[in-house]
Amino acid sequence: xxxxxxxxxxxxxxxxxxxxxxxxxxxxxxxxxxxxxxxxxxxxxxxxxxxxxxxxxxxxxxxxxxxxxxxxxxxxxxxxxxxxxxxxxxxxxxxxxxxxxxxxxxxxxxxxxxxxxxxxxxxxxxxxxxxxxxxxxxxxxxxxxxxxxxxxxxxxxxxxxxxxxxxxxxxxxxxxxxxxxxxxxxxxxxxxxxxxxxxxxxxxxxxxxxxxxxxxxxxxxxxxxxxxxxxxxxxxxxxxxxxxxxxxxxxxxxxxxxxxxxxxxxxxxxxxxxxxxxxxxxxxxxxxxxxxxxxxxxxxxxxxxxxxxxxxxxxxxxxxxxxxxxxxxxxxxxxxxxxxxxxxxxxxxxxxxxxxxxxxxxxx
Numbered sequence: 001x002x003x004x005x006x007x008x009x010x011x012x013x014x015x016x017x018x019x020x021x022x023x024x025x026x027x028x029x030x031x032x033x034x035x036x037x038x039x040x041x042x043x044x045x046x047x048x049x050x051x052x053x054x055x056x057x058x059x060x061x062x063x064x065x066x067x068x069x070x071x072x073x074x075x076x077x078x079x080x081x082x083x084x085x086x087x088x089x090x091x092x093x094x095x096x097x098x099x100x101x102x103x104x105x106x107x108x109x110x111x112x113x114x115x116x117x118x119x120x121x122x123x124x125x126x127x128x129x130x131x132x133x134x135x136x137x138x139x140x141x142x143x144x145x146x147x148x149x150x151x152x153x154x155x156x157x158x159x160x161x162x163x164x165x166x167x168x169x170x171x172x173x174x175x176x177x178x179x180x181x182x183x184x185x186x187x188x189x190x191x192x193x194x195x196x197x198x199x200x201x202x203x204x205x206x207x208x209x210x211x212x213x214x215x216x217x218x219x220x221x222x223x224x225x226x227x228x229x230x231x232x233x234x235x236x237x238x239x240x241x242x243x244x245x246x247x248x249x250x251x252x253x254x255x256x257x258x259x260x261x262x263x264x265x266x267x268x269x270x271x272x273x274x275x276x277x278x279x280x281x282x283x284x285x286x287x288x289x290x291x292x293x294x295x296x297x298x299x300x301x302x303x304x305x306x307x308x309x310x311x312x313x314x315x316x317x318x319x320x321x322x323x324x325x326x327x328x329x330x331x332x333x334x335x336x337x338x339x340x341x342x343x344x345x346x347x348x349x350x351x352x353x354x355x356x357x358x359x360x361x362x363x364x
Contacts, residue, residue, distance in 0.1 A: 023062075023354065025150035027301040028142055031058075034308035034351055035138040039131040041315045044329040046340045047348060048130050052081075054352035055137045061358040063141040077140050081133030085126050092125025093117050100334035120331040127329075150295065157284030158238070164227070168218065179210050238283035245276030300357050307350030314347035 038051045059077060094106075099118025108114040142151075148167070155163035183206050192202055252268030255261040314322060326339035 022295075023145070023304065024295055024297055024301045025146050025154055026297075027304045028146050028354075029151075029154065030305050030308050031351065031354060032138045032142050034311050035134060037312050038315050038348065038351065039134050042327040042329070043124075043127045043131070044326055044338050044340070045127060046338055047327065047344065048127060048134070050345055050348040051351060052130060052134050052137070054349060054355070055134050055141070057352050057355035059137050059141050061355040063144040077133070077137040080136050081130070084132050084136070085129035088129030088132070089122045089126040092128070093122040096121040096124075099332060120333070120335055123331045123335060153295070156280050158280045160284075161227070175214070176207070176211065179207060183207060183210075235282075238279055238286070241275060241279030241282060243279075245272045245274075245279050248272030248275060303357060304353050307353030310347045310350040314344045 035051060035055055039048065042048065056077075094113050094117070097115035097118070099116075099120030101119035102116040103119055103122075105116045106114050152163045152167050155166070180203070183203050187202055193199065248268050249272035252265045252270075252272055254265075255268060256265030313319065315327065318324065322343060323339070323341045326341045326344065329338045
């Protein structure tokens with residue numbers, strides 16, 4: 001068939017690979033940051049529902065777990081969301097005895113729990129649980145679509161030793177599980193069966209010995225390569241610049257929060273952020289590195305970042321003509337119908353850009 005001939009062609013395969021490039025890790029991190037900002041700045045049920053819908057669409061379209069992956073967690077985002085929403089609603093309703101709509105009352109002699117159970121408390125707890133469920137879904141997407149190595153590449157060069165330690169720590173769990181499986185297979189060949197606590201000793205002792213041996217070998221290799229060392233005396237200016245940047249940021253924040261000096265505080269916050277970035281850049285110059293094949297930035301990455309920026313602007317920036325009051329929903333003292341600005345709702349759908357791009361790619 002013609003389709004089979006096309007699939008077997010190397011040019012066609014390379015063209016298919018180029019036509020559907022992987023999304024950059026930085027674009028995914030900007031997306032999860034947009035979800036975090038949106039769910040943090042609003043408890044409006046309409047906006048929270050739109051964020052959950054966008055996150056769920058991205059999870060379904062882009063975050064499908066591989067079928068052959070045996071390590072796929074049993075707790076799916078849907079189960080987690082249902083449990084968290086119900087738990088948060090019950091906990092808040094049992095602890096916060098305030099609101100006009102009283103559903104029923106628990107005996108007053110029960111410590112902490114005694115008192116009226118109101119619909120307002122249940123609703124507010126459910127909204128908080130829905131926000132947590134949205135964050136869990138967003139990080140589930142990141143866990144499924146972004147490799148750990150790609151995330152570690154995003155760590156600034158100033159934190160190069162931290163990135164190396166993180167990569168070692170992340171690889172510890174799968175390596176240990178693989179060694180456990182190998183030891184169990186070896187013990188099974190010898191006729192050993194795990195029936196009690198004592199029967200686990202032939203499994204635990206080789207596991208500990210193997211872990212200690214790998215740790216010593218890794219430490220010797222890192223010491224031989226001069227890990228986190230330098231050729232000469234390090235200049236103190238990077239550390240001084242970073243500390244100065246943090247200090248200026250703290251002063252600017254205090255001016256805004258305590259003394260209500262908004263303009264001066266914003267100026268110091270901006271200046272401190274610039275000084276901090278310069279300090280990190282100076283510290284990163286001490287760790288030169290090369291990348292064999294750097295991740296390319298494609299047009300779809302710009303679209304994802306653009307959708308995130310659109311949503312974040314409507315949630316965080318004081319845009320003229322936008323009713324930001326609708327973001328601040330508080331069900332107390334009585335449940336009211338939440339306000340809704342269609343422009344904020346439309347901007348929220350920008351978080352669904354990865355799902356839309358995936359849908360467009362699947363079109364014939």
